[in-house]
Amino acid sequence: MKIRYKIMLLFTLLVTAIISLLTGSVYYFTKLERKQVYSKRLRSRASYNMQLYSLMGDSAFGLLRRMDTASIVGLISARSIGIYTDYGKVLYRFDMPGAPPLTVSQSLLLDTKAKGEIYFSLGNLEAVALHREAAKRDFIVVVAGHDDEGLERVATLNKILGISLVLGVCLTALVSLLFARQLLRPIALIIREVKDISSYDLSHRIRAGTGQDEMSQLANTFNDLLGRLQESFAIQRRFISNASHELSTPLTSVSSQVEVVLQKDRSADEYKQVLASVREDVQQMRQLTKSLLEIAKTGSQGGIELNEVRVDEVLMKVVADVKKLNAEYSVELDFGEFPEDEKDFVVFGNSELLYIAVKNLVENGCKYSSDKRSVVDLSFAWHKIYIRVINRGNVIEPDELNQIFQPFYRGQDTSNIRGFGLGLALAQRIVALHKGTIHVASDQANGTHFTIELPAIKIFN
Secondary structure, three states, rough: HHHHHHHHHHHHHHHHHHHHEEEHHHHHHHHHHHHHHHHHHHHHHHHHHHHHHHHHHHHHHHHHHHHHHOOOOOOOOOEEEEEOOOOOOOOEEEEEEOOOOOOOOOOHHHHHHHEEEEEEEEEEEEEEEEEEOOOOOOOOOOOOOOOOHHHHHHHHHHHHHHHHHHHHHHHHHHHHHHHHHHHHHHHHHHHHHHOOOEEEOOOOOOOOOOOHHHHHHHHHHHHHHHHHHHHHHHHHHHHHHHHHHHHHHHHHHHHHHHHHHOOOOOOHHHHHHHHHHHHHHHHHHHHHHHHHHHHOOOOOHHHOEEEEHHHHHHHHHHHHHHHHHHHOOEEEEEEEEOOHHHHHEEEEEEEHHHHHHHHHHHHHHHHHHOOOEEEEEEEEEEEEEEEEEEEEOOOOOOHHOOOOOOOOOOOHHHHHOOOOHHHHHHHHHHHHHHEEEEEEEEEOEEEEEEEEEOOOOHOOO
């Protein structure tokens, strides 16, 4: 069921319940008020008869009969009136034409004598019985009647309320449907516009309008999501394109060399030269494949084992291994003042991945700087660990600072140096996996600074 119909149904049921409660209350209190008014009128008639009989005695019966006969169409529509002794003898009784004779049980008379006043029903008649105890007379007056006018008024009100309830429910359903359609119109527009968006064209944006309501916030959220998706798809396409190019180059080289060497018999030295070239291309593909797998591995935290890692131990291993890569590489390691609590220089992460991230930065610093030298500085502050890697290589242009962390991106001044452009992208993913950040600053005076900020394990305690 569409949400507009759910809103209509819910709103209609809610309003129906409210209207039903109001109409039911009006009907109930109207019935109660009619009964109370009619009971007062019956009691007033019974009191009048009682006073007249008390004053005139048996001589009042003729006057009462003339009055009752004359009031057949009287105010209270009284149908039956009776005066009884306390032991059940009928002193006076008047029944309107067509009405059943008034019959009162002995138990009712005794109950009336005990209580003084009783309201009760005789079939479809409402009745009141009053007891009067005088010096010479002890009697009970019973007046019963049918409130034709009052009951008709209540029945008419009941019809009006019923018709009003039905019309109110129908009108509510119609209005709620129009209200729901108007309320959901912005969502319908968003749905139509989202249907026009595909992975091939993410440049389309939803019209958010200038309002500050929830619909505008929803549209802006969708637009932000589309912007991130567009950027992710663009990075993915560039990644696939660059990966395919980087993998096809050594494969083409290997294939060409093998085809050339197989065209005719070669000497042993020529075969060795070709095999050495092929081995170099295979090693290049192996290194590229390894880097791609490491990037894929950092894409999901669920498959990585995380433990307590001392950052100083990782840095010392990185410095030692980078120096082994090339005799010309020089790495200087500076430790700041260690915090008193050991937890402040321990991170919760994966030592192998942290090693790869820092090693890529240090190796790049040695590789791309003219003096083949990198400085690694470790400091601590506010339960955070800062690793700075500094080199004096070529300055990175400001427009390139935001692009150097993209896979396969290489600066203009690095085209003559062997590499794939995956080291910084891999380092950034690893640092993000450890809830940290990486920043870069580059200028002629201070060189290039890569700063890794990692939360110490103590910050999570």
